[in-house]
């Protein structure tokens with residue numbers, strides 16, 4: 001009985017919890033583009049891929065990848081056109097630029113890492129793919145990240 005108030009005080013404050021997850025309206029991103037939002041102090045990329053970008057990502061499933069992962073493991077469930085990624089290079093933490101590099105995904109200007117249209121590392125010093133956060137699809141147009 002006495003322990004509960006103490007434990008309750010140790011829970012995160014409401015404003016902290018609010019930052020732990022965010023909702024996003026997918027209609028804010030148009031085909032071929034990405035929107036960047038802030039989540040837990042980091043940039044979050046929400047990309048609406050074209051059919052050509054999806055095809056390129058799926059085609060690369062059988063390539064020799066440094067951090068092997070199929071495109072189907074990375075896009076929103078049931079929505080291959082949408083990718084949600086933490087926009088932090090897995091080398092030393094710079095923010096990669098949209099549409100850069102020869103794989104049409106992202107290019108990190110700090111040391112030249114190149115990510116494909118699935119956010120997978122294809123070239124350069126980064127050891128891992130861009131992180132895919134936990135995402136829940138709430139409706140046809142809304143998602144919750146975190």
Ligand code: FES
Nearest residue numbers: 089091092108111
């Ligand atoms: S921080 Fe991106 S390549 Fe080094």
